[in-house]
Structures are given as C-alpha cells and as structure tokens.
Amino acid sequence: MVTAITRTYLGSTAEERRLLRRETLLKAGCDVYAQRGYRNATVKAICERAGLTERYFYESFPNNEALFLALFKDVSARMLDEVRAAGEAVRGDPAGKARAILEAYYRGLQAEPAPARVFVIEAADISPAAHEIARLTFERFTDLLTQAWTDAPVQRDPALRVGVSGAVVQIARDWICNGFSQPLTSVVDAALRISAVLAEQ
Amino acid sequence: MVTAITRTYLGSTAEERRLLRRETLLKAGCDVYAQRGYRNATVKAICERAGLTERYFYESFPNNEALFLALFKDVSARMLDEVRAAGEAVRGDPAGKARAILEAYYRGLQAEPAPARVFVIEAADISPAAHEIARLTFERFTDLLTQAWTDAPVQRDPALRVGVSGAVVQIARDWICNGFSQPLTSVVDAALRISAVLAEQ
DNA sequence: GGGATATGACAATGACCGTTGTCGAAAACC
DNA sequence: GGTTTTCGACAACGGTCATTGTCATATCCC
Numbered sequence: 068m069v070t071a072i073t074r075t076y077l078g079s080t081a082e083e084r085r086l087l088r089r090e091t092l093l094k095a096g097c098d099v100y101a102q103r104g105y106r107n108a109t110v111k112a113i114c115e116r117a118g119l120t121e122r123y124f125y126e127s128f129p130n131n132e133a134l135f136l137a138l139f140k141d142v143s144a145r146m147l148d149e150v151r152a153a154g155e156a157v158r159g160d161p162a163g164k165a166r167a168i169l170e171a172y173y174r175g176l177q178a179e180p181a182p183a184r185v186f187v188i189e190a191a192d193i194s195p196a197a198h199e200i201a202r203l204t205f206e207r208f209t210d211l212l213t214q215a216w217t218d219a220p221v222q223r224d225p226a227l228r229v230g231v232s233g234a235v236v237q238i239a240r241d242w243i244c245n246g247f248s249q250p251l252t253s254v255v256d257a258a259l260r261i262s263a264v265l266a267e268q
Numbered sequence: 269m270v271t272a273i274t275r276t277y278l279g280s281t282a283e284e285r286r287l288l289r290r291e292t293l294l295k296a297g298c299d300v301y302a303q304r305g306y307r308n309a310t311v312k313a314i315c316e317r318a319g320l321t322e323r324y325f326y327e328s329f330p331n332n333e334a335l336f337l338a339l340f341k342d343v344s345a346r347m348l349d350e351v352r353a354a355g356e357a358v359r360g361d362p363a364g365k366a367r368a369i370l371e372a373y374y375r376g377l378q379a380e381p382a383p384a385r386v387f388v389i390e391a392a393d394i395s396p397a398a399h400e401i402a403r404l405t406f407e408r409f410t411d412l413l414t415q416a417w418t419d420a421p422v423q424r425d426p427a428l429r430v431g432v433s434g435a436v437v438q439i440a441r442d443w444i445c446n447g448f449s450q451p452l453t454s455v456v457d458a459a460l461r462i463s464a465v466l467a468e469q
Numbered sequence: 470g471g472g473a474t475a476t477g478a479c480a481a482t483g484a485c486c487g488t489t490g491t492c493g494a495a496a497a498c499c
Numbered sequence: 500g501g502t503t504t505t506c507g508a509c510a511a512c513g514g515t516c517a518t519t520g521t522c523a524t525a526t527c528c529c
C-alpha cells in the first residue's frame with residue numbers, strides 16, 4: 068500500500084509534479100469560481116477544468132474551501148504589494164499619494180475581471196476564515212491610505228477606517244457588476260473624495 | 269382530489285388560516301436565519317420552528333429563497349420608512365437631518381440584532397434577486413442622505429453615492445460583528461463624517 | 470353522531486455532491 | 500522486456516436536503 072519509492076515521470080520528480088498539479092488546480096479553481104461563483108463550483112468541475120481527476124484534488128487540498136483560501140491569500144497579498152508600491156512611488160503630496168494607491172487598486176481589478184468578481188464580491192461571505200482574510204487585507208489597505216493622507220501610521224477612529232474601506236470596496240463591487248462601464252478616473256475620484264476624511268485625525 | 273369546499277376551522281376561514289401559517293413561517297424563517305445563517309437554514313428546520321409541516325411551507329412559498337425575499341422586502345421597506353420619518357422630523361440643519369437618518373438606521377439595527385445580522389451581512393450575497401433588493405434599498409437610503417445634506421433630490425455622481433452607502437453598511441457590519449460594543453454615537457459620527465461628501469454636488 | 474375536511478407526523482423519492490476506491494493503460498526503471 | 504510506479508477514467512458509497520406522498524387523527528358541519 069505505502070509507496071515509499073518515487074520515480075521521475077515525464078521529466079519531473081514526484082514533488083515537482085505534485086506542485087505543478089497544485090498550481091493547475093489553483094488556476095482552474097480561479098476560472099471556475101469566476102465562471103459559476105464559489106457556491107456553484109464543485110470539486111468535479113474544478114478538476115475537469117484542470118484536466119485532473121478528483122484524486123489529485125485531495126492530494127493538494129483537503130477540500131474546496133482550502134483551495135479558495137489559498138487563492139484568496141495569494142491574490143490579497145499581491146494586491147497589497149502592488150498598492151503599497153504605487154503609494155511609495157509618489158513622494159510628498161498626500162492627495163497624489165492617495166490617488167496613486169486607489170488607482171492601483173482599481174486598475175488591478177480592471178486588469179483581471181474574473182478574479183476581481185470572485186475576490187471582491189464573493190469572498191467576504193464564503194467562510195469565517197475568508198471573512199477574516201478580507202478584513203485583515205482591508206485593514207492594511209486603509210492603513211496605507213491613512214499614511215498617504217497624514218503622517219500617522221493608522222487612523223485612530225476604527226469606525227472611520229471601516230467606513231472608508233467599505234466605501235472603496237462597494238465602489239469596486241458596483242463597478243465590476245456594471246462591467247467596468249464607468250471610466251477609471253470617475254471611480255478613483257469618488258473613492259479619493261471619500262478617503263479624504265482619513266486626513267482628519 | 270380537488271377540494272373545492274373549504275370550511276372554518278378553529279374559528280378561522282381557510283384563507284385566514286393560510287395567512288396565519290404564512291406569517292408564522294416568516295417569523296420562524298427570520299429566527300432560523302438569524303440562528304444558523306441563511307445557507308444552513310433548511311426548510312425542515314424552519315417548519316419545526318414554526319410548528320408546521322413541510323406541506324404548509326410549500327403552500328405559502330415555492331422555496332426557501334422565496335421566503336427569504338419576502339422577509340427581506342418587508343424588513344427593507346420598514347427600515348426605509350423609519351429612516352425617512354426620522355429625517356423628516358428634523359427641519360433645517362443639514363447635518364442634524366443626516367445625523368437623525370443615520371441614528372435611526374443604526375438604532376434600528378441595534379434594536380433587532382438577529383435580523384440585523386441576516387439582512388445586513390448575509391442578504392446581498394444570497395441570490396441575484398436579493399442583491400437587487402439590497403441595491404435598490406440602499407440607493408433610496410443614500411438619496412435620503414443626499415436630500416438631507418443638500419436640496420438636490422439625488423447625488424449626481426453615482427460612484428459617490430455607492431461609496432457612501434458602502435461605508436454606512438460596512439460600519440454597520442463591523443458593529444454587528446463586534447456585538448455592538450462601540451457606542452451608538454461613535455458609529456453615527458463616523459458615518460456622518462463620511463456622508464458629508466454628499467453635500468458637495 | 471356521521472361523513473367530510475383539515476391537520477400533523479413521517480416515510481419515500483430523487484437529486485446533488487464530496488470523498489474514496491477500483492482498474493486498466495502509459496511511462497519509467499533496470 | 501518485464502516489473503513497478505504513475506496516471507486517468509469512472510464507479511461506489513454515504514450524506515444532506517428539497518419536494519411530494521401517505522395515512523391516521525382531530526375538528527368541522529349538519
């Protein structure tokens with residue numbers, strides 16, 4: 068039963084093949100989530116999309132939610148990095164810094180509409196773990212915005228922080244639902260005006 | 269098979285009994301949604317809570333989602349009425365009017381924590397129909413806020429409107445999730461500051 | 470009181486899906 | 500070339516739940 072011996076196959080070691088399959092599944096999961104929504108994304112559908120069988124799904128993930136969380140963490144971290152870099156590229160000028168951050172965020176969503184739909188619209192309600200990731204991500208995002216507007220590391224009033232992040236996300240949701248029909252500048256402008264309340268400590 | 273004849277039973281006509289069962293099911297649905305969340309609320313559980321059998325569930329609703337939507341419409345309409353009345357009770361003074369609206373909203377949530385959790389946190393993601401009801405409700409809510417701050421009937425910039433409604437709701441979500449631990453005034457204050465951007469047309 | 474309707478308890482059905490298991494064929498190693 | 504590992508296709512099992520059906524009992528009307 069136990070196979071202690073592994074063998075290279077099609078030029079890759081067992082570990083390499085396993086990781087490749089994992090990546091394939093992540094990509095397929097993202098596609099299927101985007102197409103049918105997380106709730107309607109069955110393990111079977113993800114595996115078909117990946118060209119792999121269910122057996123390999125459970126080799127890499129204990130269940131569907133685990134795959135989702137892995138994707139979500141990855142996407143969130145990348146988003147935060149991009150946004151942070153965009154903010155740091157602008158020196159001085161608080162409004163310009165804040166605008167750069169927001170523009171990076173919305174531009175990133177526009178660049179990848181399918182993941183955007185999943186991770187902005189669905190993510191928060193999928194599970195407590197997903198909710199927590201979303202919460203933490205947006206806490207950091209709002210900290211970046213606060214740093215742009217002021218020199219303070221964080222906004223003191225937690226409700227204000229929460230409100231601004233809610234506004235930024237809701238504008239994103241609406242934009243996505245309407246197929247990105249409004250110009251980028253108009254959504255950035257609106258978010259910028261709202262985020263300006265962070266300047267008042 | 270077809271029973272054309274109805275008969276009063278326990279002092280009520282067939283129609284009265286049907287409506288009473290419907291109301292009982294709505295109340296039970298609200299309780300069960302609040303307790304287990306919509307996704308884990310089975311028809312069976314709602315019927316048990318209502319003290320009725322599944323047969324009567326399908327007498328009044330084609331499925332679980334239909335019950336939810338009926339409840340959601342009801343709750344949303346009541347909420348809008350309360351908020352509108354609170355706003356109209358304050359004359360002049362834009363900030364005071366806006367504060368009254370927001371205070372009525374958050375106070376209403378606090379007064380009924382269980383429904384609040386369901387209809388603020390879960391509602392938007394349950395189905396496209398539910399999403400639409402939530403969207404329309406908050407569009408009107410934001411119009412009321414706009415009217416408070418300005419004399420314009422609506423805010424011109426749709427993204428700004430969407431952003432403010434997102435902020436108000438996100439503050440509510442966070443407040444609910446933290447068990448209403450912050451004082452009412454602090455959440456109202458934060459929402460008020462953000463909503464003030466509606467004053468700029 | 471007797472026949473008819475309303476009700477409640479509960480079984481039956483059917484669908485969906487997660488998860489695990491089987492098995493023959495392809496590719497690797499020696 | 501034969502043996503072993505790896506792979507892909509797919510069946511099997513079990514669980515949950517929506518939805519419909521059955522039937523005995525309670526309540527009605529006359």
